[in-house]
Amino acid sequence: SAVISQKPSRDICQRGTSLTIQCQVDSQVTMMFWYRQQPGQSLTLIATANQGSEATYESGFVIDKFPISRPNLTFSTLTVSNMSPEDSSIYLCSFDRANTGELFFGEGSRLTVL
Amino acid sequence: KQEVTQIPAALSVPEGENLVLNCSFTDSAIYNLQWFRQDPGKGLTSLLLIQSSQREQTSGRLNASLDKSSGRSTLYIAASQPGDSATYLCAVSKTGNKLVFGAGTILRVKS
Numbered sequence: 766s767a768v769i770s771q772k773p774s775r776d777i778c779q780r781g782t783s784l785t786i787q788c789q790v791d792s793q794v795t796m797m798f799w800y801r802q803q804p805g806q807s808l809t810l811i812a813t814a815n816q817g818s819e820a821t822y823e824s825g826f827v828i829d830k831f832p833i834s835r836p837n838l839t840f841s842t843l844t845v846s847n848m849s850p851e852d853s854s855i856y857l858c859s860f861d862r863a864n865t866g867e868l869f870f871g872e873g874s875r876l877t878v879l
Numbered sequence: 880k881q882e883v884t885q886i887p888a889a890l891s892v893p894e895g896e897n898l899v900l901n902c903s904f905t906d907s908a909i910y911n912l913q914w915f916r917q918d919p920g921k922g923l924t925s926l927l928l929i930q931s932s933q934r935e936q937t938s939g940r941l942n943a944s945l946d947k948s949s950g951r952s953t954l955y956i957a958a959s960q961p962g963d964s965a966t967y968l969c970a971v972s973k974t975g976n977k978l979v980f981g982a983g984t985i986l987r988v989k990s
């Protein structure tokens with residue numbers, strides 16, 4: 766089965782700065798997904814990242830705040846821009862293995878914004 | 880808009896008990912339903928995937944059922960162990976990939 770890794774695993778950031786989270790899968794996947802899990806809450810989909818096209822964002826999320834790159838079929842990045850304490854969350858990437866509909870998740874990146 | 884509800888929000892049981900976690904969803908037009916486990920501060924581990932045409936899936940001590948028409952799924956854990964302590968998340972998909980998650984059930988199995 767494919768392995769998915771994220772980095773950083775955690776970080777403490779200052780208000781107003783930006784941080785880029787990397788997600789690497791050890792096999793080629795068509796779609797990758799970025800989710801956010803705010804403290805004490807469940808997961809919410811931020812956007813879907815396809816290789817070779819712009820990411821598709823869910824309602825309430827915009828490209829200026831969460832720019833996403835998908836340069837190839839094994840890698841994606843999510844940037845959290847101009848961070849505020851409200852952005853303190855766990856950010857998780859996921860992929861759909863072999864288009865089975867079964868999603869697999871990375872370990873997540875825990876961001877704390879001071 | 881799809882909404883997923885999980886009951887109970889938290890559950891504490893002694894080791895060895897059989898238990899049932901419940902998940903309900905408002906829009907029965909789903910493609911599949913997936914159960915995950917999340918340990919504190921960690922990512923999600925996929926437990927079971929049920930396609931919309933299936934009634935149940937089993938993996939070891941876990942059994943998940945799906946009643947699509949009534950918008951319900953249950954996760955049955957047999958002979959619970961302290962290592963089962965985690966948050967269990969139910970998620971449904973209309974398209975086969977984008978998931979809508981419930982808030983989860985926090986399970987604690989006491990030794």
